[in-house]
Amino acid sequence: EIVLTQSPATLSLSPGERATLSCRASQSVSSYLAWYQQKPGQAPRLLIYDASNRATGIPARFSGSGSGTDFTLTISSLEPEDFAVYYCQQRSNWRGTFGGGTKVEIK
Amino acid sequence: EVQLVETGGGLIQPGGSLRLSCAASGFTVSSNYMSWVRQAPGKGLEWVSVIYSGGSTYYADSVKGRFTISRDNSKNTLYLQMNSLRAEDTAVYYCARDSGSFDDYWGQGTLVTVSS
Numbered sequence: 467e468i469v470l471t472q473s474p475a476t477l478s479l480s481p482g483e484r485a486t487l488s489c490r491a492s493q494s495v496s497s498y499l500a501w502y503q504q505k506p507g508q509a510p511r512l513l514i515y516d517a518s519n520r521a522t523g524i525p526a527r528f529s530g531s532g533s534g535t536d537f538t539l540t541i542s543s544l545e546p547e548d549f550a551v552y553y554c555q556q557r558s559n560w561r562g563t564f565g566g567g568t569k570v571e572i573k
Numbered sequence: 574e575v576q577l578v579e580t581g582g583g584l585i586q587p588g589g590s591l592r593l594s595c596a597a598s599g600f601t602v603s604s605n606y607m608s609w610v611r612q613a614p615g616k617g618l619e620w621v622s623v624i625y626s627g628g629s630t631y632y633a634d635s636v637k638g639r640f641t642i643s644r645d646n647s648k649n650t651l652y653l654q655m656n657s658l659r660a661e662d663t664a665v666y667y668c669a670r671d672s673g674s675f676d677d678y679w680g681q682g683t684l685v686t687v688s689s
Contacts, residue, residue: 467634500675502618509667509679510610510618516674553618557674560631562608562620 468492470554470565478573485541487568489554494534498558501530501539504567505550513552514539544570575599575678577668582683589658589687595651595668595680603646606671609653611664612682619664622653623671636662658687 469492479485489499497517502510512521514530517537527542541548549572554565581593595607609621622632622642630642641654651668665684669676 498674502676504618509681510676511679512675512677515672515677521677555618555620555675557671560623560629561633562623564610564618564620567617 467561468495468556468558468563470556470563472552472554472565472568474568475566476569476571478571479544480573481544481546483544485539485544485548485570487539487541487552487570489532489537489539489565491535491537491556495556495558497533498556499530499532499537500555500557501528502553502555503548503550504553510553541570575670577670577678577680579666579668579680579683582666582685584686584688585658586689587659587687590654590656591658591685593653593655593666593668593683593685595653597649597651597670600670602644602649602651606673607642607644607651608669608671608676609642609651610667610669610676610679611662612667613661613664616664621666624651655685658685660687663687 471490473488499517501514504510518530529540551567551569576598578596608623624642639657643652665682667682668680670678
């Protein structure tokens, strides 16, 4: 089973700052990596798919990069609505796995 | 507009069974991969199961042999039959449309609580 490790667990930042979230896979997942945002009481929302493609309606301040085992989600300038939990997910085979999540909180 | 609506959650005793439903609109379930993902209270997301458009099904080790994913093409609905439920199955269960490498649409979730 492919294990995804997200870091840091919590990121304390102020609005307007840049957020950099990491996701590391235990073995290569090629570019089959997605990022989701989840707010309390809500379902996850797809942000990035195939490592670097923004989903429909996602603002340009969100970007993804990486391939193989190391991936990054960058939020260029945090808006108040961006404070949430972010998960990465791999689907390089039929067994999908999620990372443990990174909480982006207001400093 | 794509919409997914889960129903069927509730309080169930350990060892019991429950069937979750996910009614889809705006697309055809049988033409897509469909997944179930769960989230225990205060925890992260856990992939549970997927059914491919061709009918192949796959499960997480934690539910294999106890849960069954299926669909009713005439009702455009996805199901998750859950048997031999355990306390650790307590979670919000989400259905999602699965592109093969990501889940692009999610339902609002239904809470399953396994407790005596």
